[in-house]
Amino acid sequence: MGFGVLGTVEVWRGNERLEVGTPRNRAVLARLLLSPGRVIPVDQLLDDLWEGAPPPQALSSLRTFVCRLRRVVEPPAQEPGRPSVLITEPRGYVLRVEEAALDSARFERLLQQARAAAEPRTALDLVDEALGLWRGPAYAEFAHTLWARGEATRLQELQLGATERRLDTLLALGRHAEAVPALEAHARAQPTREEGWRLLALGLYRSSRQGDALAVLAEARRYLADELGVDPGPELRKLEADILAQTSELDLPPEPVTIRKPVTRLRCLGRDDQLAAAGAAMAAAESGTGGSLLFDGVPGAGRTQLLRGVEALADMRGFQVAQAQAHPLESEYDYGVARQIFEPILYALPAQERQRLLSGTVEPAADIVWHNRPSSGGPGALHALYRLAVRLAERVPLLILIDDLQWCDPGSLRWLAYLARRIERVPLLVAASRATGVPAGDGQLLESLCSIFGLVRLDGLPREAAAALAGELFGAEPEPAFVSSCLRATGGNTFLLTEHMRARGAGERSTSIERWVAGQLRHAGPGAAALAEAVAALDDDAEFHAVADLAGLPDSQAAAALSALVGMGILGDGSPLRFTQPVVRQAVLEGVRAGVPQFALSP
Incomplete structure (x- = not known):
């Protein structure tokens, strides 16, 4: 026996669709399917089915509807008078339905399996199977009722999320030509969902349509401002910045899967003194005396190039390197720089080691840098992020590189200040660059942090x-x-x-x-x-x-x-x-x- 709510309410026995009967019969079945396995009190059923105003004969009518439903849902060989599916309890009725028999439960289980799938093609097959269960809006006949509205909305939200997951997976598989038309329809049918706009712009960019991708993001910005009075969220803002910069992270990764660390040039013309200062700080960190450096120079002074040289020097010395690029469009994305620093390292670890690393005193940091949940911030979060950095440095000396510190978000600035004052006995070096004079989001906080770092000036090339x-x-x-x-x-x-x-x-x-x-x-x-x-x-x-x-x-x-x-x-x-x-x-x-x-x- 199977039951369907992802569309009209239906009952199936094998491949045969059974006739449930009148709309009121179907309403009783739908109400019981909302809470399978749980007793629904008679008073609740009467109140829901007649929308708070049951007529005098409502109880008698309910019993008639239940009797008719039993003829449909009970097995043909069931002993008369002893129902096993639709059961009368002292206070009401219960529909005993196994999870596998209800299409909405199967839908959610398939989505969970898709999220856990490591292979994109497997995930796509599971999502396709899940979406194939839908025949129309959930509880289609009753979605307007107070008792079904909440569950119908919840399932509809899951369906939209599954649709976006499917389209995202198509992009990951390089099937842009197939994904983009579907994303066009989805984004405009659901304009308040920023993920749809993001995926559409990404698909257009990967289809060599950079101008169209930026136009879509501009359209999303106008809609959100005009209709909702809000600015685009951090994901849309970051994507727009990445498209303008044509960052490599937007490109589809090459087919598997050997990942090689890019070779970074050690030589930086005219910056021998600055590299020597970094080398001395690394030597101190290797011996257990951590520190922090700030490469400060006017825009165009070669700060980013110097950081790449510092990175190459760290690679030669066997440091683990974690890096972040601050950006003005992300300056209000709290702990955005901290996420950039830690996420790649955590992704590369085996699940068991990652779980151990994020346990205990570090656990509050997991919400920030792994689960991507809102954080309450405060000393607890700062200390957890500090402990995470310490644990990583205890495994192998750690270099944290941050470019364009002037655009760093406030949460990450506070964490870096907390970290810099506590790494004297940790094999860890923080090296950051700042564009002199460029206005910062929180200038006072930035100056407080920079006063802690060891200053290294970058002047014009000799x-x-x-x-x-x-x-x-x-x-x-x-x-x-x-x-x-x-x-x-x-x-x-x-x-x-x-x-x-x-x-x-x-x-x-x-x-x-x-x-x-x-x-x-x-x-x-x-x-x-x-x-x-x-x-x-x-x-x-x-x-x-x-x-x-x-x-x-x-x-x-x-x-x-x-x-x-x-x-x-x-x-x-x-x-x-x-x-x-x-x-x-x-x-x-x-x-x-x-x-x-x-x-x-x-x-």
Whole structure:
């Protein structure tokens, strides 16, 4: 005997669908199937079936409906008068149904098996089997009633989640052409479900439709703002940032499955002193004296490249490396950086070892970095994350790398401060980079953390390093005059020097510098782009008040923008105002000529 609620309420014996009878008979069966194996009091049945207003003959009618149902659900060979499925109890009725006999229970069991499946193809088969049980809305005839509405909604939510799981698995298997049309329909039929939008954008991106993927995310943002008055959640924001950056984690991993750690270059031109400081800190950590370093430099100074060199040095010394990349779109995603640090390590561990690692005092950290549940934060969470780092470092010396610390979320900043003050006797080194002067989400918290770290400054590249860079770019020893000219134009800023040399070598204008400068001006905050344009236009006459007038900014806003641009090393702190690198002024002027929106002067 089988029972169906994923659609109209049905009873099956083998392959034969049995006729249940009148709508009221079907309502009694549906109400009993809501709580299989549990006694439903008669009063409750009467109240539900007649919506709180049972007529005088309701009890007699209920007994008639039950009698008719027994003719359907009891086995044909059942002894008369001794029911085994629909049973009368002193207080009411109970429908004794095995779990395997109810389609909704089978549906949920198949979903659990799919979640536990290690192989995507197995998971897809299980989800397909589960979704194949649906013939329409759950409890279709009675979903409007108070007594069925909650369960119908719950099952519908599970069905939507299963649909998204299926489509996600199709993307994981590289079946984008099959998944994208279904995702188009799903996202627009269920526009409040952000997972549908995320999967659609990911599928489009993997189908080499980057523009369409960004358009879908913009559509989702507009819908959520217009209809719900909310911003997209962290998953959508992260995906948008990853698409814009074309990060490799969005790409479908190659077919199995040997994972090789990428080779990282140890050599960083002109950064021998900084690498030596990192090497000394690693040697101390190996001996059990942990520490923390902060590589601080203006945007473009080569902080990320230096961190990759530190990573390579750690690999040579046998450290385990955990790393995170902070981002402005995730700065409000609490403990987002901590998750980036710990999740890859935990995923790589056998289940038993991972369970042991997350047990005891570390257990509160599991909610944050493994189960992805909301955390209450506070000292308990900070200490649990600290203990997790210590346990990992006790297995093998640990290096934690964090790029762009200025965009780190507050929860992770507090944890890093808690960690940095407690690792003197732990084989652990924390190395982070910060873009000098870039406005932070919580500047006070960031400065408090940075004061704990050992500061390592990154200045412009020296001449010898610039010459070596030119030799690498062009495969020949450069002319001294070329190197000197490029250094004057860029101030030795690693990014600007590299891109300027490439552009001059090709005899082209550097659009990459223009895009980079536009991005830095956006990071600098309101009014910064207009102020920079005014400085570029006025040149030798760029006195503060003249610049503020031309930019159309009140003195207070102009002063704030100037402070940000000076802190980021874009403008010098003098009078008249000047760009510290001539190539940046040229990029601003080129942006104005080309009508780049980021450079538009205020009216």
